[in-house]
Amino acid sequence: MALNSAAPATKLTIRGVRTRAVNVPMTFVLGTSAGAIRTAPLLLIDLETEEGVTGRAYVFGIYPGGPRVIGAVIEDAVAMIKGQPLAPADLAKHLLRRFLLIGVTGVVRMALSAIDSAMWDALAVAAGKPLATLLGGSPKPIPAYNSNGLGLMGPEKTADEALKLLESDLKAVKLRLGYATLEEDVAVARAVRRALPSAVTLMTDYNQALDTPEAIRRGRALEDEGIYWIEEPIRHDDYAGNAAITEALKVHVQIGENFNGPQAMAQAIAAKACDLVMPDLARIGGVSGWMQAAGLAAAHDIPMSSHLFPEVSAHLMAVTPTAHWLEYMDWASAVLEEPAVLRDGCLIVSDKPGSGLAWDEKAVAKYAA
Numbered sequence: 001m002a003l004n005s006a007a008p009a010t011k012l013t014i015r016g017v018r019t020r021a022v023n024v025p026m027t028f029v030l031g032t033s034a035g036a037i038r039t040a041p042l043l044l045i046d047l048e049t050e051e052g053v054t055g056r057a058y059v060f061g062i063y064p065g066g067p068r069v070i071g072a073v074i075e076d077a078v079a080m081i082k083g084q085p086l087a088p089a090d091l092a093k094h095l096l097r098r099f100l101l102i103g104v105t106g107v108v109r110m111a112l113s114a115i116d117s118a119m120w121d122a123l124a125v126a127a128g129k130p131l132a133t134l135l136g137g138s139p140k141p142i143p144a145y146n147s148n149g150l151g152l153m154g155p156e157k158t159a160d161e162a163l164k165l166l167e168s169d170l171k172a173v174k175l176r177l178g179y180a181t182l183e184e185d186v187a188v189a190r191a192v193r194r195a196l197p198s199a200v201t202l203m204t205d206y207n208q209a210l211d212t213p214e215a216i217r218r219g220r221a222l223e224d225e226g227i228y229w230i231e232e233p234i235r236h237d238d239y240a241g242n243a244a245i246t247e248a249l250k251v252h253v254q255i256g257e258n259f260n261g262p263q264a265m266a267q268a269i270a271a272k273a274c275d276l277v278m279p280d281l282a283r284i285g286g287v288s289g290w291m292q293a294a295g296l297a298a299a300h301d302i303p304m305s306s307h308l309f310p311e312v313s314a315h316l317m318a319v320t321p322t323a324h325w326l327e328y329m330d331w332a333s334a335v336l337e338e339p340a341v342l343r344d345g346c347l348i349v350s351d352k353p354g355s356g357l358a359w360d361e362k363a364v365a366k367y368a369a
Contacts, residue, residue, distance in 0.1 A: 012086035012126055013050040017078040017115075020044045021067035022367040024334045028161065031151020033178030033209035040331035041369060043067035044359060045074060047118035049086060055122025056357040057114045058332055059282050060308055066107075067369065073111035088119045088288050105260050109283055116286025117312060117355075125354040130315065132349055135291070137319035141346035144310065144326040145172030145203060152176060155191035162192045170328060171345035172201035174231075178209030182218050186225065193226040203254070203325075205231040212241040219249040229254040229276060237264075239271035252276050257307035261285050262292040269300050276324065278305040281313055294320040311340050312355045314347050335363045 023039045030037040041061040046054050061067035080098055081091050092112070099108050124134040132139050146165040150158060150173060158175065165173045175192055177185045193202055204227050210218065215233035222230065229252040234241050236258035246253040256277040259265045261284060268274060279293045294316070297304040303324035306313035310328045317323045326347055333339035337358040341348040350356030 011051075012053055012122055014078065014081050014084050014086055014091075015048040015050045016082060017048065017074060017118075018046040019067075019071035019074055020364060021061070021071065021369040022335055022364055023064065023369040024331060024367050026148070027330055028149025028165075029151055030149060030176075031153060032176050032205075032207040033152065034207055036151065037062075039064075041065075041067050042332060042335070043071050043074075043114070044335065044364065045114050045118050047078070047115065047122055049122060051126070053122050053126045055086075055118035055120070055125065056355070056359070057117035057121060057286075057312070058309070058357070059110055059114045060331065064369065069107050070111050070114070073108055074114060077111055077115055086119055086122060088116055088123070088286075091119065092116055092285070092288050109260055109285070113282045113284065113286035113289065116288050117281060120287040121312075121354040121357065128353050130349065130351050130353065131287070131312070131355045132315040132318040135287075135315070135319045139315070139349035139351045140318055141343065141348055142314045142317045142323070142326045143172075143345060144170055144314075144328040144342065144347045145174055145201065146170045147174045147327045147329045150175045150192075152179060155188050158188050159191040159195035162195055166196070166200065168328075169342050169344060171199065172203065172228075172325065174203040174205055174327070175227075176207065177204050177218075178206045182214075182221055185218055186221055189222055189225045189227060201228050202226060203229050203231065206233045208232050208235050210234050212238070212244055215241075215245045216248045219245060219251060219253075223249065223251045227251060231255070231278075232257070239268050239273040242268070242273035243271050246272060246274055254278055254305070256280070256305075257283070259284055259293070262289055262296060265293050265296055269296060269302065274302075276303050276305065278307045278325075278327070280307040281309045281316070287312075287316065290316045291319075294322075297322045310347055311336070311350070311357060314340070314349045315355055318349055335360055335367060 124131040231254040252275040254276040255274045298321035305325040
């Protein structure tokens, strides 16, 4: 799968980067087995070129201090490539080599992924094309599920919130599980499933809350409750355990948001650790890493969904051969000039040059962290 299927007429040169942290209130609290998240700490990235073209990206920092730490690595990394031609494949190789000793995982991986994504945005802007078009596809509606909220709130409140999520015009939602007991998980899943129209798809996510035997026990109990997949039932990098769960259950097992680059995804596929994959743009290696992952999924005929960053991920799903579901959450909407458009179960990919990201500067100032 070619990464440079089209080239902009304007050659770009790295000039510098501007990073800004914001902390945006979530419309729906994200309550998981790991804790409740009420605000979205985001880092906004503006990659500047000598030619005046700016490439944009953002990162979800998870914790309040996350954006600051990621931003520091981004600024160091961009200083290493200042003055060089903007060529994602070449610069990715250079930066990977420079950060090899400290390790390209976690914060470093997220920083380098964000730089890569911003570079691709700049290339598409310079070419005057949507990112999907630059990558060899075209903007189109992408089937999406609403991943806002639906945390650990008990049957009644969760079922009520599930109905509210349908007001987005999406036709699928994702439920967080991982209560203290199997009985509570089943009760909540059953309540939500009964509240939703039968045509609505229901995914579930354990956020790595279980061990392998318990995941098999709960998975079997949930198989007849009308759910579509079980996501990250155990530790994400326990491929042997995930393989045992995948083998034991009839319901699909989904993992991938924590794949550290395409190599990790290749290892998971080789281990038969899942039925489905869902790479995260910030952990898989940005746009370049995503395209490699999409090639892996296509070669193994595995449906591939996205994790977070719906505005950019939608462009990438448009050129993913085994594209499955786009994960949608509205976390960045408050600081965007034009939030993502949802219609008839899909996110409508922006037809503006680049990924379509542009900051609402008044909102950025309001939510500055």
